[in-house]
Amino acid sequence: xxxxxxxxxxxxxxxxxxxxxxxxxxxxxxxxxxxxxxxxxxxxxxxxxxxxxxxxxxxxxxxxxxxxxxxxxxxxxxxxxxxxxxxxxxxxxxxxxxxxxxxxxxxxxxxxxxxxxxxxxxxxxxxxxxxxxxxxxxxxxxxxxxxxxxxxxxxxxxxxxxxxxxxxxxxxxxxxxxxxxxxxxxxxxxxxxxxxxxxxxxxxxxxxxxxxxxxxxxxxxxxxxxxxxxxxxxxxxxxxxxxxxxxxxxxxxxxxxxxxxxxxxxxxxxxxxxxxxxxxxxxxxxxxxxxxxxxxxx
Amino acid sequence: xxxxxxxxxxxxxxxxxxxxxxxxxxxxxxxxxxxxxxxxxxxxxxxxxxxxxxxxxxxxxxxxxxxxxxxxxxxxxxxxxxxxxxxxxxxxxxxxxxxxxxxxxxxxxxxxxxxxxxxxxxxxxxxxxxxxxxxxxxxxxxxxxxxxxxxxxxxxxxxxxxxxxxxxxxxxxxxxxxxxxxxxxxxxxxxxxxxxxxxxxxxxxxxxxxxxxxxxxxxxxxxxxxxxxxxxxxxxxxxxxxxxxxxxxxxxxxxxxxxxxxxxxxxxxxxxxxxxxxxxxxxxxxxxxxxxxxxxxxxxxxxx
Numbered sequence: 001x002x003x004x005x006x007x008x009x010x011x012x013x014x015x016x017x018x019x020x021x022x023x024x025x026x027x028x029x030x031x032x033x034x035x036x037x038x039x040x041x042x043x044x045x046x047x048x049x050x051x052x053x054x055x056x057x058x059x060x061x062x063x064x065x066x067x068x069x070x071x072x073x074x075x076x077x078x079x080x081x082x083x084x085x086x087x088x089x090x091x092x093x094x095x096x097x098x099x100x101x102x103x104x105x106x107x108x109x110x111x112x113x114x115x116x117x118x119x120x121x122x123x124x125x126x127x128x129x130x131x132x133x134x135x136x137x138x139x140x141x142x143x144x145x146x147x148x149x150x151x152x153x154x155x156x157x158x159x160x161x162x163x164x165x166x167x168x169x170x171x172x173x174x175x176x177x178x179x180x181x182x183x184x185x186x187x188x189x190x191x192x193x194x195x196x197x198x199x200x201x202x203x204x205x206x207x208x209x210x211x212x213x214x215x216x217x218x219x220x221x222x223x224x225x226x227x228x229x230x231x232x233x234x235x236x237x238x239x240x241x242x243x244x245x246x247x248x249x250x251x252x253x254x255x256x257x258x259x260x261x262x263x264x265x266x267x268x269x270x271x272x273x274x275x276x277x278x279x280x281x282x283x284x285x286x287x288x289x290x291x292x293x294x295x296x297x298x
Numbered sequence: 299x300x301x302x303x304x305x306x307x308x309x310x311x312x313x314x315x316x317x318x319x320x321x322x323x324x325x326x327x328x329x330x331x332x333x334x335x336x337x338x339x340x341x342x343x344x345x346x347x348x349x350x351x352x353x354x355x356x357x358x359x360x361x362x363x364x365x366x367x368x369x370x371x372x373x374x375x376x377x378x379x380x381x382x383x384x385x386x387x388x389x390x391x392x393x394x395x396x397x398x399x400x401x402x403x404x405x406x407x408x409x410x411x412x413x414x415x416x417x418x419x420x421x422x423x424x425x426x427x428x429x430x431x432x433x434x435x436x437x438x439x440x441x442x443x444x445x446x447x448x449x450x451x452x453x454x455x456x457x458x459x460x461x462x463x464x465x466x467x468x469x470x471x472x473x474x475x476x477x478x479x480x481x482x483x484x485x486x487x488x489x490x491x492x493x494x495x496x497x498x499x500x501x502x503x504x505x506x507x508x509x510x511x512x513x514x515x516x517x518x519x520x521x522x523x524x525x526x527x528x529x530x531x532x533x534x535x536x537x538x539x540x541x542x543x544x545x546x547x548x549x550x551x552x553x554x555x556x557x558x559x560x561x562x563x564x565x566x567x568x569x570x571x572x573x574x575x576x577x578x579x580x581x582x583x584x585x586x587x588x589x590x591x592x593x594x595x596x597x598x599x600x601x602x
Binding site: 020023026027030031034035037038040041044052053054055056057109110112113115116117119120122128131132134135136137138139140141142143144145146147149150165166168169170172173176201202226229230231232233236237246247248250251253254260262265266269272273276277280281284285287288 | 307308310311312313314315317318319321322324325326328329330332333336393396397399405406407408409410411412413414416417418419420421422423424425426427428429433434436439464467468472476521524525527528531532545546549550553560563564567568570571574575578
């Protein structure tokens with residue numbers, strides 16, 4: 001298979017060149033609609049409560065906000081409020097710590113398992129692989145009830161350690177399947193040559209196979225990190241104070257009734273989105289490659 | 299080092315595969331067995347008395363409850379999956395068709411379109427509640443109406459659909475794009491020679507050849523859709539009997555909603571599990587069938 005990225009830069013035949021301006025306009029419209037909620041979220045983060053609850057909606061940041069205009073008074077108050085709350089910093093740290101640790105662990109265990117399944121086909125291996133995939137189909141809440149029970153007996157309910165273990169597990173089926181697919185593409189002859197040179201299999205794995213699989217490793221890590229960063233159902237059921245992560249915290253700001261502090265909520269959400277969007281855009285090639293490895297393989 | 303060197307292939311394989319399998323068994327099989335056992339009892343963690351075996355009472359209670367809430371939750375979930383995945387697929391495929399032509403900055407543009415799927419459903423869902431607010435929400439302002447998008451009105455169902463479609467259309471776009479880009483250019487050149495029209499080329503080349511990738515996307519999205527929890531919970535809470543009380547939401551309402559027994563939610567989890575496993579294996583089989591027709595390796599099959 002070709003390793004060249006297929007979605008970026010490649011020239012393809014044009015179908016109906018005369019329609020190009022219309023196509024461009026449609027694309028621009030889609031992009032606008034798709035990004036508008038995010039832009040509005042970021043704008044709301046800089047609004048005072050009166051501006052956040054004003055109609056018509058206020059889109060334009062300014063020094064003052066006249067009645068019935070589209071202007072709002074630009075303020076950093078929400079960010080100050082959110083950052084002054086010690087809880088936010090803890091929850092942010094929890095999110096970073098839990099998602100990074102679980103990504104590292106699940107990519108490591110998934111790479112090993114992917115290598116094992118790829119290089120040593122064994123009886124029942126296919127079933128084991130299907131079992132690995134099937135764990136992904138379980139609704140999180142189907143396992144959350146017994147796991148919360150198990151965690152409370154083990155004393156790791158509401159701990160970062162408990163969440164890391166669980167997130168490692170829920171990403172494991174994905175990382176195993178991805179890494180197996182990527183390692184399948186690397187000829188076994190490479191590591192056999194290294195072993196003939198006197199390296200052990202583990203050395204060959206670490207020094208030959210994994211460097212070869214680096215693009216796949218990156219793609220796998222990107223997706224694992226995004227899903228761990230965004231996970232909500234487990235975090236909601238298994239944490240209460242110490243290990244709460246940002247998605248749970250941000251949603252808890254909306255409460256059940258009464259006035260919701262939309263400004264601080266938007267500010268917290270903005271702080272939460274920035275790292276993952278930045279990371280996602282930086283790793284965009286891997287994101288595209290990772291999501292499409294099936295097509296490239298076929 | 300000689301000890302490591304002496305490891306047989308079998309030992310290395312076990313060393314590789316066992317940590318992952320062990321973790322998965324510990325965190326999936328054990329809880330499943332536990333909830334299987336729980337589903338036949340009246341165990342209540344708050345009172346924490348010895349569980350009493352109640353036979354099939356939990357299952358029976360779920361299936362013939364007078365309000366038929368379980369059946370309704372399943373049919374709501376099915377409807378929601380059909381609508382959202384359908385819209386995502388059509389929209390995503392159309393955008394991918396538009397993105398197919400090379401233009402300057404296409405890579406970065408595509409990446410920017412992917413942003414919604416990088417965001418947390420729970421976090422963006424909380425913000426959608428603001429956008430859907432009846433008093434000062436932008437959505438109602440744009441529609442020039444005063445519609446309540448939450449509570450027990452049917453619109454709350456559509457609020458979830460809108461938020462989900464917004465978030466996951468980029469995913470379908472990405473997979474469609476991959477499918478489209480894998481179509482050999484020579485096919486179009488041959489069609490050109492035969493003077494085939496645009497519609498013919500679309501109908502007989504583009505669509506069938508991009509289909510396997512699109513179907514794969516549909517499988518992933520449907521699997522996620524059947525366990526959808528975040529968006530619905532965040533937009534409309536976990537009350538029973540709402541248009542957004544999907545199976546996972548109902549499970550949460552019954553399992554964490556009060557001091558009731560854990561037996562019933564465990565039984566419900568089992569019903570959901572059986573339904574989703576049956577559906578997933580059906581669709582995977584269909585995908586294998588589609589791929590086999592094209593001579594490519596199957597999804598569940600071994601690549602090497």
